[in-house]
Amino acid sequence: MKLASLKSGGRDGTLIVVSRDLARAVQVPEIAATLQAALDDWAVLSPRLATVAEAIEAPKVSTINGMPVFELDMAQLAAPLPRAFEFVDGSAYLPHVERVRRARGAQVPESFYTDPLMYQATSAGFLGPRDPVQVPSEDMGIDLEAEVIVVTDDVPMGVTPEAAARHIVLVGLVNDVSLRNLIPGELAKGFGFLQSKPRSALSPVFVTPDELGDAWRGCKLHRPMLTHVNGEWFGAPEAGVDMQFDFGQLVAHAARTRPLTAGTLVGSGTVANQDTSLGASCFAEKRTVEALETGAPITPFMRDGDVVRIEMLDADGATIFGAIQQRIQV
Template identity: 35%
Template sequence: MKLATLQDGSRDGQLVVVSRDLASAHYATGIANRLQQVLDDWGFFAPQLQDLYDALNAGRARHPFAFDPQQCLAPLPRAFQCLEAVSPLPDGPVAPAAAPVLQQLAGDALAGACHPLPASAVGMELDFGAGLAVVTGALAAASTSGQALDAVRLLMLSNSVALRAIEPAERAAGAGAQHSRPATAFSPVAVTLDELGTAWDQGRLRLTVQSALNGRKLGLCDAAAGMAWSFGELMAHAARTRALGAGSIVCSGPLRAAPGGKEAPNASSACASLLDRRHWEAQRGGQTSTGFLQLGDQIRIDLKGPDGRSLCGAIEQTVGERPPSQQE
């Protein structure tokens, strides 16, 4: 099934069920008001939401309405914790780490898919980072990666917004991301794993994440090859010594192919951020032609299934203003 959260003036919004084609939605108020309620008691609420989802897709829902991604908050607007895998910068170490490295991001105010990017950040090398994220159920401490995958409830797109000018200093300080990471944004819709079919493979998604800047294609990233660690491995590492509560978010971070491998970045693939694109340009031409985001720039991130339809809806963010909808 597919779930979203609409703005209603509250911090946590209103939970809705969205049709498979993302064209219509239905309020879930008769079942649950907020996504966190559902995550806290998944076994009780999920079957009821599934019934509503089936009715919506079959044209039997009582009060459907047109779905508008611009009216959405993040699917889970506030998370108890939001973790992200940290990968080396493009010019950093090539050797893979012995274990995942995770950093804690702000989870108190996650951004919706059409939330504007901060104009005040333009002078700090504002960048995007196309990736994936999962929302978890409760996961016990010391769980294996297989057990961790059983706790995955939902998958969504993520935009790991970063300020590249101050990121190296924060990494060097070793205290984690604070000022270099504005609010992370998520797709308007979160989907259960059954919506992904065989593309979901042992904690990796074998589909392509697409990104575009001002309407021009920037990256076609293999989501499976772009993650050094599977979601099961990331979650198990996060739960090594402490449990994860229901409603935790684990992000892949910007997708990035292994340096020198067959998926190494070229002009049309494996560049899920402007930083990676600039690194690719420098390697091949000695200088960069791509700048960081400027006022009015629009970034679009999407994930399409084998049928060519968007699975989660697109992230469409404009620097300094709210963009017009470009839903296909």
């Protein structure tokens, strides 16, 4: 099933069940007012939501449980989880890490291949899929990061990767916005990201893993991550390829010393492949490839008015999660 949130309903939005083709939707107040409320009691409420998801696929259905079925307008959508208790973001695609380090003459520590990189990201507010990315200045090095993201139910501390996989209940996309020119100074302090990581945007809908069919296997999403900038192709690396750690491993890593609350988001990191002909999922990656090939980066970071579009298509060419489409606003 596919779930989303309308901007109406306060800070946490209003939960809706969305048709598979993203054309229609229905509110489900008798089940849960918000997605977070559904996640808090997922084992009980998800079967009821699935029944609604099945009903909305019927031809010419006009009401479900007394609620009208309406045409979905992406502009009216908030992020599926407008605010979350926790967002931890990994860096599971080591080709990106390897290239960035090679460009500055550094080696990748051996531990990176056995112990995931992860940081505590911003979760207090997510941008909707059509909301602008507001940044104080172009000089900050505005970058997109196209990633896969999963949402968990309650995860116990010390869970194994195999058990952690069973706690993944939803899958989506995220544009993890980065301000690249602020990152070196922050990392030099030895205390992680803060100002260099503004609010991120989530895909219009989140979907249950079963909705993905055989594209979800090995706890990875095996489809290209398609990105366009100003209407031009930017990249389509394969999300299921060159991912050093699967999502079960990433969730287990996050839960090693603490339980995770239902509604925790875990990101894959920027999707990147060894095959650079497939393009990039962030400007930092593209600029690094250029530096390795020509001696210096060529492509500038994003500017005021630029438009980024991030989505993932199924084998038939239909959008799975809807597109994140945002304009940079300085």
